Amino acid sequence: MSIMVEPDGSGRFGQFGGRFVPETLVPACQELEAGFREAWDDPAFRGELDHLLRTYAGRPSILTECNNLGRQLGIRLLLKREDLNHTGSHKINNVLGQALLAKRMGKKRIVAETGAGQHGVASATAAALLGLECKVYMGAVDMERQALNVFRMRLLGAQVEPAMSGSRTLKDAVNEAMRDWVATVESTHYCLGSVMGPHPYPWMVRQFHRVIGDEAREQCREATGADPDVVVACVGGGSNAIGIFSGFIDTKARLIGVEPAGGAAVGRGVPGVVHGMKSFLMQDEHGQVQEAHSISAGLDYPGVGPEHSYLAEMGRAEYPSVTDEEVIGGFSLLAKTEGIIPALECAHALAWIAREAPNMAGQTVLMNLSGRGDKDVAQMMDILK
Amino acid sequence: MTGLEAHLRTRRSEGKKLLIPYVTGGLTNWKEGIRAAVAAGADAIEVGIPFSDPVMDGPVIQDASQRALEAGATPPGILAEIPTIDVQVPIVVMLYYNTVFRTGHERFASLCRNNGVSGAIVPDLPLEESGPWCEVADAAGIETVMLAAPTAPDARLPRIAARARGFVYAVGLLGITGERDALANTATAIAGRVKAVTDKPVLVGVGVSNADQAREACRVADGVIQGASVVRRLMESGPDAVGEYIAEVRAAIDEN
Numbered sequence A: 001m002s003i004m005v006e007p008d009g010s011g012r013f014g015q016f017g018g019r020f021v022p023e024t025l026v027p028a029c030q031e032l033e034a035g036f037r038e039a040w041d042d043p044a045f046r047g048e049l050d051h052l053l054r055t056y057a058g059r060p061s062i063l064t065e066c067n068n069l070g071r072q073l074g075i076r077l078l079l080k081r082e083d084l085n086h087t088g089s090h091k092i093n094n095v096l097g098q099a100l101l102a103k104r105m106g107k108k109r110i111v112a113e114t115g116a117g118q119h120g121v122a123s124a125t126a127a128a129l130l131g132l133e134c135k136v137y138m139g140a141v142d143m144e145r146q147a148l149n150v151f152r153m154r155l156l157g158a159q160v161e162p163a164m165s166g167s168r169t170l171k172d173a174v175n176e177a178m179r180d181w182v183a184t185v186e187s188t189h190y191c192l193g194s195v196m197g198p199h200p201y202p203w204m205v206r207q208f209h210r211v212i213g214d215e216a217r218e219q220c221r222e223a224t225g226a227d228p229d230v231v232v233a234c235v236g237g238g239s240n241a242i243g244i245f246s247g248f249i250d251t252k253a254r255l256i257g258v259e260p261a262g263g264a265a266v267g268r269g270v271p272g273v274v275h276g277m278k279s280f281l282m283q284d285e286h287g288q289v290q291e292a293h294s295i296s297a298g299l300d301y302p303g304v305g306p307e308h309s310y311l312a313e314m315g316r317a318e319y320p321s322v323t324d325e326e327v328i329g330g331f332s333l334l335a336k337t338e339g340i341i342p343a344l345e346c347a348h349a350l351a352w353i354a355r356e357a358p359n360m361a362g363q364t365v366l367m368n369l370s371g372r373g374d375k376d377v378a379q380m381m382d383i384l385k
Numbered sequence B: 001m002t003g004l005e006a007h008l009r010t011r012r013s014e015g016k017k018l019l020i021p022y023v024t025g026g027l028t029n030w031k032e033g034i035r036a037a038v039a040a041g042a043d044a045i046e047v048g049i050p051f052s053d054p055v056m057d058g059p060v061i062q063d064a065s066q067r068a069l070e071a072g073a074t075p076p077g078i079l080a081e082i083p084t085i086d087v088q089v090p091i092v093v094m095l096y097y098n099t100v101f102r103t104g105h106e107r108f109a110s111l112c113r114n115n116g117v118s119g120a121i122v123p124d125l126p127l128e129e130s131g132p133w134c135e136v137a138d139a140a141g142i143e144t145v146m147l148a149a150p151t152a153p154d155a156r157l158p159r160i161a162a163r164a165r166g167f168v169y170a171v172g173l174l175g176i177t178g179e180r181d182a183l184a185n186t187a188t189a190i191a192g193r194v195k196a197v198t199d200k201p202v203l204v205g206v207g208v209s210n211a212d213q214a215r216e217a218c219r220v221a222d223g224v225i226q227g228a229s230v231v232r233r234l235m236e237s238g239p240d241a242v243g244e245y246i247a248e249v250r251a252a253i254d255e256n
Helices: A021-042 A043-057 A068-073 A089-106 A118-130 A138-145 A147-155 A171-184 A201-224 A240-245 A305-316 A326-337 A344-360 A373-385 B004-014 B030-039 B057-072 B074-084 B097-104 B105-114 B131-140 B152-164 B183-196 B211-217 B226-234 B238-252
Strands: A016-020 A063-065 A076-081 A108-116 A133-139 A160-163 A186-188 A229-234 A254-260 A271-273 A274-279 A364-369 B018-024 B047-048 B091-094 B119-121 B143-148 B170-171 B202-205 B221-224
Touching: A016 A271, A016 A305, A016 B074, A016 B143, A021 A043, A021 A089, A021 A171, A021 A201, A021 B143, A021 B152, A043 A089, A068 A076, A068 A326, A068 A344, A076 A201, A089 A118, A089 A186, A089 A201, A089 A240, A108 A118, A108 A171, A118 A133, A118 A147, A133 A138, A133 A171, A133 A254, A138 A147, A138 A160, A147 A160, A147 A373, A160 A171, A171 A186, A186 B097, A201 A240, A201 A305, A201 A364, A229 A240, A229 A344, A240 A254, A240 A305, A240 A364, A254 A344, A274 A305, A326 A344, A326 A373, A344 A364, A344 A373, B004 B143, B018 B030, B018 B057, B018 B202, B018 B226, B018 B238, B030 B047, B030 B074, B030 B238, B047 B057, B057 B226, B074 B091, B074 B097, B074 B105, B097 B105, B105 B131, B131 B143, B143 B152, B143 B183, B152 B183, B170 B183, B183 B202, B183 B211, B211 B221, B211 B238, B221 B238, B226 B238
Parallel strands: A076 A364, A108 A133, A108 A186, A133 A160, A229 A254, A229 A364, B018 B047, B018 B221, B047 B091, B091 B119, B119 B143, B143 B170, B170 B202, B202 B221
Antiparallel strands: A016 A274, A063 A076, A271 A274
16 A cells, blocks of 8 residues: 555545544535645646745755764764745745645635744745735743744734633644634635644645655755665654655655654554544543643644554654653754754754664664754753753 | 434424523533523533533633533543433533544443433534444434534535434534624524425524524524523523523523
């Protein structure tokens, strides 16, 4: 059976995925599925998106070999530099695609959820560029942790609304965005920021991010003459990981998605249904969703995209976790050895690489550096002082 | 207890409009609130089973759910208390699908049946995903109510109505539960569209916020569900206020 192709008619990846949404949203999801399918097959749409990715977002993103850190760890370490994209992360790939699609479908407004603020900033950016109204829901706790990104979104003309319920983090921001969408579905597109939610989002968002993996595969062959032995990315909802995995799914590379210890949906979760999808989920014995706890707002999520659950269940990808303490080490390590400050989310992948390097001696490890750490500097000042 | 749909049809054939109040299970005085509502003329009761992430609910029911969870409410705990309420109208549970999924379809259906629950409303389980649960629920005699929203194209409504047991829940507006100043135009519009394709009872819920709005909705619909307006009164003022309110709505819809 081939993997990382289109999900089945009900939006399933194996047993995971689906479309568990209020009846009000079913027609909108169906229209979005049809709209995306048609746009994705239309050379004009793809041409417009490619043009924006090249001339606005800065694609292709480069591949950087980390000679200093590689030598120190005894591996060959390559970074896919999504941190160098406009707005500072991989999120722009998906957002430009969805915003163009929203316009094509006649929507005037987008709503988005955001954790660390990177998807919110990307959404606000695309909305400003394409003339869409934009409202971003962000957990009240995260608005405090990521005040700089809140200001950035407002500067870009977006309205930022605090999610005050539950854990007041990413999970609750998704709830608020869905509640908004239920009320505004006729004029509004929900610009979901990860490979999660109801069908077609997990599939659509993966398609918008597969450019990461496609580019990286070419660049890797050019740089090393071969495919990497290991491909590593951090996983919250899992969009940057799906993006890079999709370029290597048919190679022999180990695929590693690194979760935070306090938000290990695949590692510690059991199948559940929330936010429109069936997937691994951190929950109690009665199905109440548990609150995730992570140093990085972007990974502070108790669920995971359904395709990751599928890849985990079939054993094609592995989902280890790292502690906040290890993450702080990874953050400083890249800064000091390579002069690159990674986003705290990506520091999870670095932490895993640093820990597991002795077991990968001499191997080529490709990591998706999905975001830059500027947004985390204020938080790290407090932690490292 | 006769089945939910049979009971509602009987009431309707007696010329009555149907009134179903919603109460969040596990909230302080929730059982007293239900008894007061039944004494005041409720035709059936919807018991909300609190969930951590209620995406169809507005601030009042979110708050109620959170309070109930903080007080230690669990799905089996609430179900086990239902027989002790001791009212002579059908009880329907309203819950999010993960509660059913995590418990297991068969186990959840037995828990409902063994505790005298007649039906279930699962707002995040739309038609296309409803098959596995509905099959088990049908076999256990638990009537699964389906929702029909204003966004549904005409062709979708007969399929929803055909799958519905108990009644069809017409969603009164584009949005989440909560009180509004006026009844949305969509409320009577969706009720009329559903009634045109089925003779099952059609009740409007979501955004039917007071006695006047209930009367207006019942000009087209067979009845109304009263959620946030009931829960807010229970939390602010207690069971007596619920009884007074339901009596007021009862009188208003009986005028039609």
